[in-house]
Amino acid sequence: MPTIQLPDGSTRQFDEPVTPGQVAESIGPGLAASAIGAMVDGTMTDLDVPIAEDASIAIITARKGESESSDDALWLIRHSAAHVMAEAIQRLWPDVQLVYGPPVSGGFYYDMWLPEGNKISSEDFERIEAEMKAIVAEDRPFTRYDMSATEGLSKLESEGNKYKVDNAQRAIDGGSDELSWYATGNPGDNWEDLCRGPHVPSTGRIGAFKVMSIAASHWHGDSSSDQLTRIYGTAFTDRKQLKRHLKQLEEARKRDHRVIGKQLSLFTIDDAVGPGLILWKPAGSIVRQELQDFISLYTRRQGYDQVFTPHIGRLELYRTSGHFPYYQDSQYPPIIERDQMAILAGEGCSCGELSNRLESGDVEGYLLKPMNCPHHIRIYASEPRSYRDLPVRLAEFGTVYRHEQSGELSGMLRVRGFTQDDGHLFCTPEQIGEEVQGCLELVKIIFSTLGMDQYRVRVGLRDPESDKYVGDPDNWKLAETACIEAAEAMGVPFDAEAGEAAFYGPKIDFVVRDAIGRDWQLGTVQVDYNLPERFDLSYIGADNTAHRPVMIHRAPFGSMERFIGFLIEHFAGAFPAWLSPEQVRVLPVSDKSLEYAREVQSLLRAEDLRAGLDAGDERLNAKVRSAAEKKVPYVLVVGPRDSENRTVSVRAHGIERDLGAVPLDDFLASLASEVRGREHGTAISTLFPEAAPA
């Protein structure tokens, strides 16, 4: 006699056990027709699972033609589409063994093991889709059946797919005493897959799908384990939704910082120099310099001292810090001094031996610095410190080198040489809270100037179960509390995640959402009890004895490379004027106006504005177009009318029309003020209050 509660709070009584499908029917035929699954007491289930006890039910629906489907609906559709894709692939390649096929954000994938002689490439996608289409057209029901754990396991073992046996074993180890299968159609007659479910009622409910890409993966995510093939796909309720999704992907591709970086001549990566090493071209260097100046200004205001340190340091320094040899794999090999090299050569030292002797300290050398902290620590240690001096705050745009795996390199986002907006704070345990708050404050100022209001922080705490952490537990508690309180004080969303701390201290990561909704992990603040210990750092306390300082590492924007890569994608290359390599471009209508155009340009330059001049003999249309392609924020068209009246005719990037003529002096004042204030588009809103925002 179940009483079913619906999301609106109303209840319905049933005389006997009822399925969510029947509940939907009792509400109305429209709901029943669009139902594809249900949430029963917060758990997603199939429509045909009988419910005997009181429960609250929400029907998950997907209607053809709806412009947006719920996350739950898409989860069901994609999970089901993964099955259909697997069935299609096994029709085409019967020997392929299935491993694991979950829905993921944006779609789904299926991992599979391809025996010798089976090869799937992107050229096969059309064939796979054609098979999938046929399966969807057959509209066969997803039919679940269960077996006891032992029975199920022996079935799987007889089928000879060790991956599915493993999946089942894991489910059993996780507490299941039953295993379930889903057949697309009749169990026994049609294709089936071991699966926990749930699924949409039938294959026909998968509205629109596409096989997207193919990639490698590893069994259990373990790179020493079996190499699997992963095929990605996506699915939606409706063809229009799929089309919109593909368009969004296209939009993301257009924002790709590698593409825009080329278009706008911001940076280049040159084989002759080396992979993962960025050459900042003049335009990109302006963006970086402006940003660094901005960050430096606020860092100074927060009481940091600017320092400069070299790009290399003795190996012994990094033995002390622990960076060498623990992270040897991701470092460029050490630099060995000439005389040492000669001795080693004389001794006929092998490469393996050399490596051992470098590690043991028997042979000395230098390392390209993988971190700035050891250098900053030595600055701290270079003079006696009193508690009155603390906190000591050292800041440097410090360039470091890490030999990232070749497959990891990606434009400016993952590189081998990069410049961190690095800073190290040496403070007393009591000062941690305030200092961490200062770091968050800086992030807040800079994000709000850049117009990014959607960001959150992640606080990484100890895993209480683990003993991998260094330092005194009381200190940890202090630092963790400080981090959480700082995050709270910042007034942005944050999650505290246990087990996400570094072994040497808790940390805070910044995650920012860009203009098209993607999340980017940028900088971090980390409390460190380890390095002060390793370097035996101290300060003299009020009690006239030596105390150990705590260190805080902070690179709130990560690296200049990654941060600017992110900014390029966020702004799609259309930077606010203060960051723009070319802030304004003057376009003479013809040679006859060239002289006035030059005067306008030189007046702009006198205001410290970066002003270009298009003196080519193209027609105005072509000049307007090319300025737009270079994403110059402001374009001033000047012709005889303008020179006569001392006006400029203004265009702004993103507004595809002539905004009209304004007095030259007014424009100079407005733009200079916008740029000085690091504002975005205020020159336009001042001069042309009616114009649409850029």
Add this chain to the structure above:
RNA sequence: GCCACCGUAGCUCAGUGGUAGAGCACACCCUUGGUAAGGGUGAGGUCACGGGUUCAAAUCCCGUCGGUGGCUCCA
């Protein structure tokens, strides 16, 4: 590092074993044009690099380097 795919002019890309192509960009000429490509002419390539097969290789095979998408990793 692993797997798949890719590498042709500055850029985007065509070119299935038989004399290297297009558009854009660039240079020059004509055009002096008021808001997203005016017209013409020209220059530009060791087809990533090295080896092999072949009468003949951008094209087929092997290797190296580099890139892309994933996986693994990220102090």
